[in-house]
Amino acid sequence: MPALKKLLERLDYQCVQGNPDIEISHLIYDSRKAGKDDLFVCIKGTAVDGHKFVGEVAQKGAAAIVVQEDVEAPEGVTVIKVEDTRYALALLSAAYFDHPAEKMRVIGVTGTKGKTTTTYMVKSILESAGYKVGLIGTIEAIIGDEVIPASNTTPESYIIQEYFHKMVETGCDCCVMEVSSQGLMMHRTAGFVFEIGIFTNIEPDHIGPNEHASFEEYLACKSMLFRQCRLGIVNKDDAHVEEILKGHTCEVETFGFSKDADIHAVNTKLVKRPGYLGVAYTVEGLLNFDVEIDVPGKFSVYNSLTAIAICHHFNVSVEDMKKALKEAKTRGRIEMVKVSDEFTLMIDYAHNAMSLESLLSTLKEYGPERLVCVFGCGGNRSKLRRYEMGEVSGRLADFTIITSDNPRFEEPQAIIDDIKTGIEKTDGKYIEIIDRKEAIRYAIEHGKPGDVIVLAGKGHEDYQEIKGVKHPMDERVLIAEVLKELHGE
Template identity: 70%
Template sequence: MYKLEDLLERLDYELIQGTIEAEVNTVVYDSRKAQKGCLFVAIKGAVADGHKFIEDVCKKGCKVVVVEDEVCVDDDVTVIKVDDTRYALACISAAYFGYPAEKLHVIGITGTKGKTTTTYMIKSILDNAGHKTGLIGTIESIIGDERIPSSNTTPESYTIHEYLRKMYDAGCDSVVMEVSSQGLMLNRTAGILFEIGIFTNISPDHIGPAEHKDFEEYLKCKSLLFKQCKVGFLNIDDDHYEDIVQGHRCSVETFGFSDAANIKASDVKLINEPGRLGVDFKVSGLVNCEIQLNLPGKFSVYNALAAVAVCRFFEIDEEVMKKSLLNAKAKGRIERVEVSNDFDLMIDYAHNAMSLKSILTTLREYQPKRLVCVFGCGGNRDKRRRYEMGEISGEFADFTIITSDNPRFEEPQDIIDDIKVGIKKTNGEYIEICDRKEAIAYAINNGKPGDVIVLAGKGHEDYQEIKGVKYPMDERVLIQEILSER
């Protein structure tokens, strides 16, 4: 049992009725999980308002409710009123799980692109250096040998503290976490003092009715990380670096190609050889060494520089760092799959116009004989994405194979027809093959020496969503099936 007084110790609140001496056995914010003796936090979500379910949770035996609005409950229910129940949930969850963030080295990474790859780079290095490192991110959360698929880049605060507690109990001393702008805006990381905060880059994204109202808000939310960390490592080359760092409350170190960077990259060499599509470069400044990556592109250099900064903070051996970076990869993020000695095949999560343009322009720098793009677009989403991605692929790829990708409740052919509207604005060659396995097989079976093929859109996803059902479909499995059938 937990004393309510202890769970509220770091929270400003008003006791409306009842007593802070009340005892609770668990904390819930989903009314469906309410039980006898619980504390319920009423969250105002995008779909439902928890305040509307107060009567239901009290009928189930809830003895404490934390609210923003006035509510009417029986006299034996304690009511705690706060300004922001999301912030309250973060503070209460931290107390409930014994403040696990304070027992770990917590590293937070924010930015539009690069968060996922950078988290895996850092985890790889720390693990190889003898640390036991947890991970919370877009693809999954990793707690020891347990891997939990993610639904949000940054989970709800209760889940974050639950995972941190499990990591500590499993013997972890560190955790690296993707920190989304939504996570910061919705106070999912409130109350956590990050030991390290990292900024990769920022560009217009996640702007719309259900996310950020405009780029200024998006920018402001990203910058919040540097008001709740001890040390900040930031990309000084980004056009909005000054905006991100404004009002920071941490010590700051920078990385980038600029001469002003504390950790500077130079002498970049793109490597395209059998079995390797990567990049080599020199590091100077606070760290001096040469780095090799089996990941392509300039943006991979930025991700690696962030990891190098963390290595310096942890005083990690240079050889351990270099070896770890050479082998680091994230599932579905410019992930190379071995299919032939004649051409390269990459899997990437690029699922909008911005990310597709980024991966295609990056691979174009390696001067492939042909750049082949296999992609589709999700159903029940903004149709403009289809036109834009079609136009991008037509412009930047030599050959496009339009296929299906999570059609949901739409007909796959209708989505393909929308993509064709965009691609027909260009001179890019294309074909349409609705079945994704057949599309991938066509790309592999018609691959030519010097080609680079990118399967875009699915990345780490291992399913295809059709008519409300998620059917198993992992592109890596499809590739192996195709190769075995040849």
């Protein structure tokens, strides 16, 4: 059983009741899990305030509580007061698991776009060079052979430390993780230092009542990473890079297309063959070699440059980098699915106007015979997103198939009608097919030589949420079923 005083070592605190010289059995922040001799941290959430459960956890036998507000606690319960319980939870969790991040090299990737793809590329390169790599991200956490589906891009600090601990136990020597602005704002990544912090790019996103109050706050949260890492590697081409580095305490390296970047790309060429879209370029600066990637577009150059800039610090050979970049795949991020020798079909997570515009603009550069976009929008979410996505697809795609996404508690037809409001502002041709499998069937059946078909919005998701229930639905499975049915198998 860990000593409470030991867990509090790196924290500024005040003991307002009882004695910190006690042993505790578990560290918890969910009152329902409270038991004998536990340490309970009162987290003030948007919906629930942990300070309200002090009496309940004491009754269950908790030995100590950590608070940021004055509370009435029964005699015999040690009360530790701190300025911010979320920050305290991060430091307590790190100590509870015996500071696992100090036994690995942890790489953190932040930015509006590119985080997921970059983390998988880095994992692929480092593993090809013989490292054992853990991953924490939007899609999943990967610890050895264990794969845990994710609910947040950056999990709660206790879970991060638990994952780190498991990674060390399974022999990982490094971890690559996505770091969201929310995660930084809520101190989920406090309590350890990143070996390398990465900034991919920033655009106005995640601004709203439940996320960030303003773009300035969003920027300020992202910039926190560069006061929590030894080396910062940042996108030289991003307009906000100076603000991101404001007050940084790390060494800095840069990447991008700018000739002034430490690692930069030149001679970029689009590569196009039937059923295949890719990009080739030359790396110059700290390293010099040619690269080809099986993922289309300029942002693929950025993602791969980031991965190269990171792996350079792990003494990975150029051959290992080239091979791994050619093989690196990210589920649901411009994921090519072979259905024909005549046209190209892919799955992508683009689920807002900004990401859809970026995706369709990239694919248009390849000069497809027709660019076909199959998408829907989520229910119980902003109607504005529907109008905007409709307008983007109508403007950039040659043909749109409007279908259902996660309708949640709304009627799919009502969501489709909102998308049509946006698409009708353009000259874009479209058809509506509510059932997603039928929409995919229509796209495949009507595919023409030279077409590029993109299924947007679902990406890595393997469910469809209807009336509060998640039904299994994986687009890869739907495509396989459609192909089987079309071939009369």
